[in-house]
Structures are given as C-alpha cells and as structure tokens.
Amino acid sequence: VNRQLRVDWPACKARGLCHELLPEAVGLDEWGYPVVTREIDHGLLRAAREAARSCPTLALRLVDKPG
Amino acid sequence: MTTLAFRGFGFGGRQTLLVQPGPALLDGVVAGPGLADHRRRNGPPRQPGIDELRALVESIGLRGRGGAGFPFATKLGAVADQSGRATVVVNLSEGEPASFKDAALALTAPHLVLDGAAATARALGVRTVHLVVPGDEVAVVNAVRRAVAERRQEDRRTRWRLHIAAGRFVAGQARAVLELMSGRENLPVTAWQPEAVRGYRNRPTLLSNAETYAQVGSLLCRGRDRYTGLGLEDSPGTTLLTLRGDTATPRVVEVPHGTVWGAVLGDEVDRPVLLGGFHGAWVRTGGLADLTVDRATLTAHGLTLGAGVVLPLRPGACPLHRSAAIVDYLAGQSAGRCGPCLNGLPALARTVHELDRGQPSRARAEQLVGLVVRRGACAHPDGTARLVSSLLAAFPEEHLAHAAGHCSFAHVFPGGGPARGSGDTVGARR
Numbered sequence: 472v473n474r475q476l477r478v479d480w481p482a483c484k485a486r487g488l489c490h491e492l493l494p495e496a497v498g499l500d501e502w503g504y505p506v507v508t509r510e511i512d513h514g515l516l517r518a519a520r521e522a523a524r525s526c527p528t529l530a531l532r533l534v535d536k537p538g
Numbered sequence: 539m540t541t542l543a544f545r546g547f548g549f550g551g552r553q554t555l556l557v558q559p560g561p562a563l564l565d566g567v568v569a570g571p572g573l574a575d576h577r578r579r580n581g582p583p584r585q586p587g588i589d590e591l592r593a594l595v596e597s598i599g600l601r602g603r604g605g606a607g608f609p610f611a612t613k614l615g616a617v618a619d620q621s622g623r624a625t626v627v628v629n630l631s632e633g634e635p636a637s638f639k640d641a642a643l644a645l646t647a648p649h650l651v652l653d654g655a656a657a658t659a660r661a662l663g664v665r666t667v668h669l670v671v672p673g674d675e676v677a678v679v680n681a682v683r684r685a686v687a688e689r690r691q692e693d694r695r696t697r698w699r700l701h702i703a704a705g706r707f708v709a710g711q712a713r714a715v716l717e718l719m720s721g722r723e724n725l726p727v728t729a730w731q732p733e734a735v736r737g738y739r740n741r742p743t744l745l746s747n748a749e750t751y752a753q754v755g756s757l758l759c760r761g762r763d764r765y766t767g768l769g770l771e772d773s774p775g776t777t778l779l780t781l782r783g784d785t786a787t788p789r790v791v792e793v794p795h796g797t798v799w800g801a802v803l804g805d806e807v808d809r810p811v812l813l814g815g816f817h818g819a820w821v822r823t824g825g826l827a828d829l830t831v832d833r834a835t836l837t838a839h840g841l842t843l844g845a846g847v848v849l850p851l852r853p854g855a856c857p858l859h860r861s862a863a864i865v866d867y868l869a870g871q872s873a874g875r876c877g878p879c880l881n882g883l884p885a886l887a888r889t890v891h892e893l894d895r896g897q898p899s900r901a902r903a904e905q906l907v908g909l910v911v912r913r914g915a916c917a918h919p920d921g922t923a924r925l926v927s928s929l930l931a932a933f934p935e936e937h938l939a940h941a942a943g944h945c946s947f948a949h950v951f952p953g954g955g956p957a958r959g960s961g962d963t964v965g966a967r968r
Contacts, residue, residue, distance in 0.1 A: 477728075477730075478913070479728040479915075480728060480875070480876035480877065480878065480879075480913060480914050480915050481725075481726075481727060481728060481875040481876055481915050482728070483876075483877055484877075485877055500878065500909050501909075502877055502878070502881040502882075503877075504877040504878055504881075504913070506909075532730070534730070
C-alpha cells in the first residue's frame with residue numbers, strides 16, 4: 472500500500488531538511504517550502520520515515536492515502 | 539412585498555442589509571423573529587431518530603450551505619457511525635465578507651436554525667449545541683442570544699453554548715472554529731482527519747453552516763411534502779442568495795432550485811458575475827443567462843454557488859481591475875501562518891495587478907495558482923486560486939486588450955488614461 476507525505480503547513484518553517492534527505496519525493500518551491508512530488512512506495516519508505524522524523528519543526532508526516 | 543432593512547452591517551457598518559420574504563425559510567420575515575410567531579406558523583418540529591433523520595436528509599439531497607456543498611446525509615452518517623460521543627456545531631460565522639445570508643437567518647428566522655440543530659443533536663443523542671457567531675456583527679450575536687433565551691422555557695433539555703468568532707475571513711474555516719471552541723486562537727490548523735471523525739476534543743463533530751440547519755428545521759417543521767413542493771425533483775427546496783454584497787445594500791433572497799438566473803438578477807444577468815463570493819468563480823459576460831440556480835447545473839458548467847454570494851460587475855468596472863483589488867484583500871486576510879499562503883497570495887495579487895496593467899504575466903499567475911492550491915491548513919489559498927483561475931478562464935484575452943491600451947469593460951482604462959477604441963469618453967463610474 473502506497474503512503475503519502477503530508478505537510479503541517481502552519482508548523483513548517485521552510486528549513487528544507489526534508490528536501491535534502493528525500494529529494495526523490497520532496498522539492499522546494501521558490502520560497503523554500505516543500506513540494507511533495509510523488510507518493511511513497513515500498514522502496515522510499517525507509518527514507519521517508521527518516522525525513523519525517525528529522526524535520527526540525529515536526530511538520531512532515533507519513534500518512535495512509537485517503538481511501 | 540415588504541423588504542426588511544437592517545442598518546449598520548459589513549465593512550465599517552456602512553452597509554444596509556435587505557432581507558426579502560421568501561417561500562420557505564424566509565416566509566415569516568415580516569412577522570418577526572419571535573418564537574411564538576414561529577411556532578404559530580410552522581408548528582413544532584418532528585423529532586426523528588438518527589436513522590430516520592439520515593434517510594430524510596438523504597431523500598431531499600441536502601447539501602451543506604457553507605460553501606463546499608458536501609452532502610449533509612454523508613456527513614451526518616459519518617458522525618453517527620463513529621463510536622465516540624458526538625459534538626454538534628452551528629457555524630454562523632460566515633467568512634465571505636459579501637455573504638449575509640446567515641446574518642439574515644439570525645435576524646429573521648433564528649428558530650428554524652435552532653430547531654434544525656436541536657433536532658439533529660437530539661437524534662445524535664447529545665444535549666449541547668455549539669453556536670459560533672461572528673464577533674464583528676453585534677446585531678447577529680444579539681439576535682442569537684435573544685432566540686436562545688426565548689427557548690429556555692420550552693426546551694430545558696438542550697444546552698446552547700455561544701462562541702464569538704473573530705472578524706477575519708479565515709475565522710469561519712472549520713478547523714479555526716474548532717480551535718476557538720477549544721479556547722485557542724481562532725485560526726486554522728492542520729486537519730489530519732475529517733471533523734466528522736476527529737473534531738472538537740477529538741470527538742466526531744458535526745460542523746455545518748446555519749442555513750444547512752435551517753433547511754433541516756424547515757424540513758422537520760413543515761414536513762417532507764411541503765419541503766419538496768418547491769424546487770426541482772432531483773434537487774428539492776430552496777437556497778439563500780446574497781445579491782450585491784459588495785455594495786451599500788446587499789440583499790438576501792430565497793430562491794427555489796431551478797429558478798432561472800434572469801429572474802434573480804434581472805438585467806444584470808447580462809453582466810459578468812462573480813459567483814460564490816471572493817472564493818468563487820467569475821462567470822463570463824452573459825454566462826448565467828441560460829442557466830438555473832442549482833448546484834448540479836452550475837458544477838457541470840465549472841461554476842460554484844459557494845455560500846450563495848452573487849456579485850454582478852457594475853457597469854464601467856473591469857473584472858481584471860476588480861479581481862486585483864479582491865486578491866489584495868484576500869492576501870491581507872491570510873493568517874500568515876502557512877508559508878505558501880503567506881508568500882503566494884501577495885505574489886498572486888501583484889501578478890493580477892500586472893495583468894491589469896497589460897503586462898505578460900499570465901504564465902506567472904498560473905504558476906502561482908499551482909503553488910498555493912492544497913498547500914495550507916485551510917481553504918483560503920484554494921479559494922483565492924479559484925478566483926484567479928476563473929478570471930483567466932472567463933476573460934482569457936482581456937490582459938492582451940489592456941496591453942494594447944484598451945479595456946473591454948471600463949470606460950476609463952484602469953491602467954491609466956482613457957481607453958482607446960472603446961468609443962466612450964464618459965468617466966468610469968464606481
């Protein structure tokens with residue numbers, strides 16, 4: 472089952488760590504805020520968990536895709 | 539037909555709200571908002587159990603009237619199917635500055651709203667109903683207080699809790715309302731699950747607009763046959779519209795579904811119309827002439843009724859120029875907590891101003907729309923993006939006309955100086 476990254480927008484402070492740790496799935500917009508570019512499949516799961524855990528403002532979450 | 543007038547509304551209290559009697563929700567406008575008159579006219583509401591209530595609202599296809607138009611039966615069912623104790627919230631805190639329908643209900647038919655909410659709460663097995671009222675409209679707050687006080691004798695079972703919302707566009711957003719109820723700042727936060735599943739105090743929460751509850755009240759007081767006697771077969775009943783909410787005299791009317799727009803707007807049906815409010819969509823010139831007031835019809839044409847705000851463009855005004863001012867306002871209404879909204883909305887406002895001045899900024903506008911949509915805790919960036927997208931779709935050539943020093947709408951070119959080739963030298967009217 473694919474999962475997806477969601478951003479807690481009021482919490483996100485554009486530190487950009489998620490992009491550094493997971494460039495395959497997170498880009499940055501012109502202001503430095505994350506742009507989620509793809510779903511998280513099995514191959515990316517470990518890196519995505521790491522990215523979510525590493526966010527300095529705890530603004531990134533890995534969630535199930537809404538049914 | 540007597541139209542009621544209430545002074546001291548809207549921007550700085552300079553607007554006079556007109557409420558026109560209607561066929562169902564607004565049929566008792568002239569008699570006044572009192573409980574005794576309401577009961578004499580409509581009788582007491584029936585009290586269905588939860589299963590019957592679900593079937594009833596499903597059978598009339600009731601959709602939420604706060605803007606999103608979500609099926610009420612689905613939301614009610616989602617709350618009822620959760621195991622936790624439910625919370626019932628009536629949202630009278632309309633964020634759209636050009637919407638006055640919930641104010642009109644509070645002032646003229648508050649007991650329909652309260653009947654619908656009380657019956658819904660009872661069907662869900664809860665005693666407390668939360669009422670969220672707009673803090674910047676004192677008359678609305680007082681009208682709701684009076685109506686609640688009137689009911690104490692008749693119904694000692696239901697407890698009413700009033701919450702005063704901030705006078706800010708995003709204060710009425712669902713999560714902002716739940717924050718207010720929880721004693722925190724009245725601003726949107728991220729929803730990880732729908733309110734119906736995890737809302738107020740993590741309980742399943744039925745948060746709906748005041749008109750939605752008034753429709754339930756009308757259904758339960760007047761009965762299904764009378765309710766479905768108005769409107770269309772597949773979309774029975776009526777809807778409230780606020781006409782010209784951006785002028786000195788906004789008017790709230792009640793219209794049966796299926797009514798032709800020409801009957802609602804008169805000659806103004808041939809003007810460009812901003813439908814659904816500042817979070818709504820532009821309709822090209824004359825685009826409503828062949829359409830009816832009905833969500834399904836409008837959706838099929840890529841339009842939205844939103845919370846029922848209808849803003850015909852005044853003669854001599856330009857949709858690009860008007861939009862630039864609206865997006866300025868919306869950018870200023872951002873709570874400023876979500877990065878894409880904080881940065882993207884001012885950038886979007888600048889870009890619409892550029893288009894108005896005839897600069898080649900269309901691609902930039904489309905890019906910015908993509909950068910704000912679904913990237914915030916609430917629907918404010920999405921609504922603003924919808925307005926700009928619809929502007930580009932409804933008037934795709936207008937910025938090119940402006941680039942050539944011409945405006946198809948204004949007598950005076952908004953970019954400065956008289957328009958060339960408009961054949962009209964009369965000054966712009968505001």
